[in-house]
Amino acid sequence: MSEMIKNFLYLNRRAPYGTIYAWESLEVVLIGAAFDQKVSLAFVDDGVYQIVKGQDTSESGFKNFSPTYSALGDYDVNQLYVERESLEERGLTLDDLMPLTWEDEDEDWAEKDSIRVVSRAELAGMIKDQDVVFSF
Amino acid sequence: MAIEVEGKSFETDEEGYLLNLNDWIPGIADAMAKEDDLDLSEEHWEIINFLREYYEEYQIAPAVRVLTKAVGKRMGKDKGNSKYLYSLFPYGPGKQACRFAGLPKPTGCI
Numbered sequence: 374m375s376e377m378i379k380n381f382l383y384l385n386r387r388a389p390y391g392t393i394y395a396w397e398s399l400e401v402v403l404i405g406a407a408f409d410q411k412v413s414l415a416f417v418d419d420g421v422y423q424i425v426k427g428q429d430t431s432e433s434g435f436k437n438f439s440p441t442y443s444a445l446g447d448y449d450v451n452q453l454y455v456e457r458e459s460l461e462e463r464g465l466t467l468d469d470l471m472p473l474t475w476e477d478e479d480e481d482w483a484e485k486d487s488i489r490v491v492s493r494a495e496l497a498g499m500i501k502d503q504d505v506v507f508s509f
Numbered sequence: 510m511a512i513e514v515e516g517k518s519f520e521t522d523e524e525g526y527l528l529n530l531n532d533w534i535p536g537i538a539d540a541m542a543k544e545d546d547l548d549l550s551e552e553h554w555e556i557i558n559f560l561r562e563y564y565e566e567y568q569i570a571p572a573v574r575v576l577t578k579a580v581g582k583r584m585g586k587d588k589g590n591s592k593y594l595y596s597l598f599p600y601g602p603g604k605q606a607c608r609f610a611g612l613p614k615p616t617g618c619i
Binding site for chain 1: 579580
């Protein structure tokens with residue numbers, strides 16, 4: 374058998390509420406995490422709002438699913454890339470995002486950051502290296 | 510479908526999962542366990558309560574391998590392994606325990 378592990382990138386480009394894309398993407402990621410592939414997520418354009426902290430949907434009628442992003446680490450999904458330009462264009466910084474982390478079982482559950490801010494150029498390079506890209 | 514507990518009827522889906530999470534009372538877990546020929550012990554409740562806390566925090570029911578790992582971290586390796594969890598929940602610690610806990614079917618259980 375040849376190497377079966379592939380690089381999957383989930384590209385999240387839309388605001389979390391108003392359409393079903395963000396939640397659908399998150400569900401697919403969590404279900405797909407069972408397949409032992411190399412999974413990363415990218416947050417681009419309005420997609421960066423998906424992981425902004427302090428989300429409050431109480432007036433909108435949508436379920437606030439932002440707490441579920443914190444479970445990604447438990448599902449061994451810990452490569453989350455956020456495009457720097459998308460943050461800057463919206464007046465956001467890393468401090469405005471939820472502190473998403475994962476715990477390294479091999480290092481006595483040491484807590485490590487999952488989010489990495491990358492430039493548009495770096496992200497373009499990463500997309501090129503993927504076997505599969507899902508755009509939501 | 511529905512399950513009768515303490516004189517009240519609670520709606521469930523076709524696989525027996527409670528439709529409305531907020532309806533849950535501990536008696537539902539006991540009644541569901543009885544249907545599966547199980548008596549819930551303190552060890553069962555430890556896992557059921559853990560699952561409810563997990564849902565409260567993350568808004569999802571964890572897949573079985575995620576549950577196993579999380580139990581291991583919280584309660585130690587002697588409980589955070591499939592053998593122990595399957596001994597408590599023979600139909601699968603993810604699915605069966607989540608059902609008893611009133612949660613939806615776990616996300617990522619295939």
